[in-house]
Amino acid sequence: MFSDWLHWHGFPAITMVKRPKSKPSSTGAGYKTLEGNCLQNRTLPSLAFGRKSCSHKWMVQAQEQFIARWGPARRAWAHGQRVTRCIGFDCSPVDSKRTYGFRKHDGRRYRTIFPLIKWGWDRKECVCQIVEAGLPVPVKSACFFCPASKPWEVLWLAWKHPDLFVRAIEIEDRAQPNLQKVEGLWRSTTKTRPGSWRR
Numbered sequence: 432m433f434s435d436w437l438h439w440h441g442f443p444a445i446t447m448v449k450r451p452k453s454k455p456s457s458t459g460a461g462y463k464t465l466e467g468n469c470l471q472n473r474t475l476p477s478l479a480f481g482r483k484s485c486s487h488k489w490m491v492q493a494q495e496q497f498i499a500r501w502g503p504a505r506r507a508w509a510h511g512q513r514v515t516r517c518i519g520f521d522c523s524p525v526d527s528k529r530t531y532g533f534r535k536h537d538g539r540r541y542r543t544i545f546p547l548i549k550w551g552w553d554r555k556e557c558v559c560q561i562v563e564a565g566l567p568v569p570v571k572s573a574c575f576f577c578p579a580s581k582p583w584e585v586l587w588l589a590w591k592h593p594d595l596f597v598r599a600i601e602i603e604d605r606a607q608p609n610l611q612k613v614e615g616l617w618r619s620t621t622k623t624r625p626g627s628w629r630r
């Protein structure tokens with residue numbers, strides 16, 4: 432839908448990119464998704480262990496692998512220019528803090544800019560702009576088994592998409608025998624929720 436909207440307004444359509452399938456290994460036949468990665472290796476997304484490599488591996492690297500073969504980027508690099516990468520972090524303190532992690536990967540090939548921060552758009556302003564453009568306000572963009580999900584989001588998932596909720600629980604159950612310091616997708620129990628989604 433958004434791709435069509437872009438097209439009608441003179442922008443290029445969205446290009447969807449994916450990591451290539453991993454090679455078969457001693458743990459299984461290979462995987463094409465983070466869900467497959469977790470199931471095959473009986474593990475959880477790295478965020479559950481306090482690291483952030485899942486988003487880098489499955490989002491940033493998938494885009495960079497595509498761009499590395501993309502004609503306009505190759506021509507720019509051949510002329511000593513950098514590719515401008517725009518990321519839609521808003522200007523809230525939480526999102527602004529996330530910019531450093533991306534800038535440090537710029538190097539000689541990329542220059543990362545954050546248009547929403549430059550325009551001073553916080554989350555509320557983004558919603559206003561989306562509504563004004565006549566577009567539906569999207570839900571949060573994340574994996575359905577993301578360890579950063581809030582308790583109400585997990586309950587919403589179980590109610591609205593029970594099939595996805597069951598798949599998330601399967602990831603956790605399969606990883607369980609390998610977990611030592613981590614209880615589950617929510618890592619550890621807090622005052623307001625357990626450390627595992629199954630609990």
Ligand code: SF4
Pocket residue numbers: 465476477478485486487489572573574576577578579
């Ligand atoms: S949405 Fe969550 S689980 Fe998915 S890649 Fe990002 S941090 Fe990892």
